[in-house]
Amino acid sequence: MRKSSTLFKLILIYRIFNAFLTKTFFQADEFWQSLEPAHLKAFGYGNLTWEWNIGLRSYAFPFIFELGYRSCSIISSCIYFILSTFDKILLSTVLQNKYLKESNFLLGILKEFSLLTNAIPQETGYLLVLYVPKLIMAFISSIGEYYTVMLAYKIYNLTFAKEDKNRNGPTIIKIITILTLTNFFNNFFITRTFINSFEMSLTSIALYYWDWSFENLQINQFSFSLSLFISMFTILQRPTNGFIWLWLGIHKLYQLLSNRKWMQILRIVNAAIKSFSFALALNCLIDYYFYGHLTFPVFKFIKFNFTSSLSKFYGQAPWNFHIFQSVPIILGYNLPLFLYGMITPLYTGKDNRHIFKLIKFIILMNIIVYSMISHKEFRFIYPLQPFFQIISTFALFKLTARYKLNLNNNFFWILPTISTIAALFLCRVQEGGVMDVMYFFHSIKGDITSVGFIMPCHSTPWQSHLHKNNIQDLWYITCEPPLHLLEDTNSDKLLLEYMDESDYLYDNIQLFLYQNFPPVYNKGLRSPGKQYLHEWPEFLVIFQHLDDEFMKQYLEDSPYFEYTRFSNSFIHWDSRRSGDVVVYHKRPWA
């Protein structure tokens, strides 16, 4: 028991470092689907994407960040209270003393101090807004990894333990801890505020509490109900998570049916109904809190993603995307171990022989199902990571036993080290500029009237990193999906023709600017009464790509000048986002 809490602390400290060192942008959802709605709720300002406007997402995950943000406000109010009280006491002491009162030097210091009384809570408040979500993610991901390790240990105990004279339990724990902590994708991804990381952690906890034994020893215990509850709650966040539980459930029922354990079946059904009701009630409550009315985002999510072709709007990947890209990237250097583990029997003893076969079967079925969904991203199969790690771990365990490998050999650290450094590099360097530009706008003292981002939509975080509510006009080029096609039977075809604002921009930049912006040189050139979609902002943010292609020349004789730039990427998969982030500033109109 004591040992396992040490293990958890170790993982947690590692992940806190990991989270704090991460300062780059991976994908829009990292901010727009988690921190932004939470920021809006906690501070009263922020921007919602269409998913939140039509109620497609459950608020449960962002809710955790809202609680974090609210504690930030409380902490900075406390700091303010303490400082300002101190300030008042100091001031009244000085003013009451007729000698001290005369000292300009002392009064000067007091004045400085009263400025700090406002500045310190504000600055710490901002730092907290940036770092508290990281702490939360470090915590969530450590729990997930800890339970992955514990699940491996549990499986060891259910299978090898009885016949293993060498008592290799600690070896298993050691192997899987090292594999998961040095996994490239974990280090790159796990502490980012993606719901897939949350999903992975919940899955890992629920898998640990699942009853894996052949004798079904745990079915009557609280832990089994907990497993059901957590898995059902996870499915309400991400319905695709059900593909893991479907097979586990079928297997369990099949086991019980073939042994004619009717009472146990009844108990499971009973526990499942109860857990589902609890999970649904909890989720409804949270969503009611956010949306202000009773709503079931999960059903809309299913409708959107599986029964309409609209999800194709977000890209269609080839069928083999997960097999050839997601699985290798998520496994990293474990890939050979994993493949070996998948094709070789990992356990030939007598106890609970079904466990490894079941896990492999679930992995295969999930990869098949995910491959059939047209919209594919690496992170979608991330909840399988606990299984990936377990298969790799037992594969390595088998290899060490077979070839008498000594894992203490320094040679074995080469790949883990390279993989960790590579992840660290991406966390520090690639796509940092789109974050820096938000810190930059936060740091500008005084009022900013307007900031506009002419780049593909959601290329930067928003108020979760800007955290400034006095910019009157803050806008970006949008990318609304064609929601009007949701009910359309012909949507497949119409979808191909649909263009959002970002598409129009890059289709013909000159035309786009001509149609949606007033002339840039001079305010006097506008045709009277004409309405424009956008106004030229005080600060204009673009990618270097747009600058080189068009803007630099276009703005040459305009009131704009390049104010600053942030290096963002050397190469980028999306050419529209390549190069630096460039900030233009406008002099007052002539």
Ligand SMILES: *[C@@H]1O[C@H](CO)[C@@H](O)[C@H](O)[C@H]1NC(C)=O
């Ligand atoms: C979010 O920003 C977009 C683009 O500038 C704008 O159209 C929309 O009205 C904003 N929404 C909110 C809630 O501020």
